[in-house]
Amino acid sequence: MSSSSGEAGGPVRVTVLLTAFNRREETLRCLERLEAQGRDAGARLSVVLVDDGSTDGTTAAVEARFPSVRLVAGSGELYWNGGMRLAFETAAPDDPDYFLLLNDDTHLLPGALTSMLATHRRIEAQEGRPCLVAGATRDPHTGRQSYGGLRRGGWLTPGRIRLIPPGEVVQRCDTVNGNCVLVSREVFRRVGLLDVAFTHVMGDLDYGFRAGLRGCVVVVAPGYVGECAANPGLGSWAKGRYGFLERWRRLVGPKGLPPREWLTFTSRHFGPLWVASFVWPYLKCIWLGLLRR
Numbered sequence: 001m002s003s004s005s006g007e008a009g010g011p012v013r014v015t016v017l018l019t020a021f022n023r024r025e026e027t028l029r030c031l032e033r034l035e036a037q038g039r040d041a042g043a044r045l046s047v048v049l050v051d052d053g054s055t056d057g058t059t060a061a062v063e064a065r066f067p068s069v070r071l072v073a074g075s076g077e078l079y080w081n082g083g084m085r086l087a088f089e090t091a092a093p094d095d096p097d098y099f100l101l102l103n104d105d106t107h108l109l110p111g112a113l114t115s116m117l118a119t120h121r122r123i124e125a126q127e128g129r130p131c132l133v134a135g136a137t138r139d140p141h142t143g144r145q146s147y148g149g150l151r152r153g154g155w156l157t158p159g160r161i162r163l164i165p166p167g168e169v170v171q172r173c174d175t176v177n178g179n180c181v182l183v184s185r186e187v188f189r190r191v192g193l194l195d196v197a198f199t200h201v202m203g204d205l206d207y208g209f210r211a212g213l214r215g216c217v218v219v220v221a222p223g224y225v226g227e228c229a230a231n232p233g234l235g236s237w238a239k240g241r242y243g244f245l246e247r248w249r250r251l252v253g254p255k256g257l258p259p260r261e262w263l264t265f266t267s268r269h270f271g272p273l274w275v276a277s278f279v280w281p282y283l284k285c286i287w288l289g290l291l292r293r
Helices: 022-041 058-065 078-093 110-127 185-191 203-212 244-252 257-271 272-293
Strands: 011-020 045-050 069-075 098-102 131-138 145-147 150-153 182-185 215-228
Touching: 011 022, 011 078, 011 110, 022 058, 022 110, 022 131, 045 058, 058 069, 058 182, 069 078, 078 098, 078 203, 110 131, 110 182, 110 215, 131 185, 131 203, 150 182, 150 215, 182 185, 182 203, 185 203, 203 215, 203 257, 244 272, 257 272
Parallel strands: 011 045, 011 098, 045 069, 131 215
Antiparallel strands: 098 182, 131 145, 131 182
């Protein structure tokens, strides 16, 4: 496949954005896998990594093994959305051709960036408008899909957001998980940064939805682009035999559905029946608490 070209005819410039917290070995492995991607895709890569207060030596290890990575110190309370937003803010003045949002526990497969760039070029040429590209990942332990592009339910069930299994062709989707997402310069100009209204789990979904609302095409690239274990913490409030207080704490905490953030998200993206979607998880939590008594 031919190399991508930037505005001046040279290699396309891709800035990779990551945030890390106490996953040193995962982070290093992610960066190792990333090294070959630029060469294979004919792209010039740069990396911005926000270390949000790690105490396991992540910063020192990255400095030693990957000195070209631009390290940014976080406050220790940024979570995923805040860390990635800071990475975006740091990299934005460089005005690259693309940003690649990448989780530090996502390990890219050979040819991943090549596939995502090719998908972007093809869809943008066909549609004549900016294109946001998600990459699907599989769990290395189960082989099942873990993240990727998502499609929401119908107007009666807008909160039923489901993963789209990757196929042999590009597929349209409504929004994306932020584990591996290619954001072109034109998408960034239309959508901007991740929204400061969110702390952790809704920032990427909101970004994908906002891209669609601003006239961008949102797609998932063919096949799998990487491996990433499914996060057992997401939705943990609904699992296990927790007492009501622990279950409620998990639901309204930063990695659950904090009410103010969930209100913003549902009212923005779930149509005229958003109120039902908003109250449902809190009612479910109360119901589960009653059942466990």
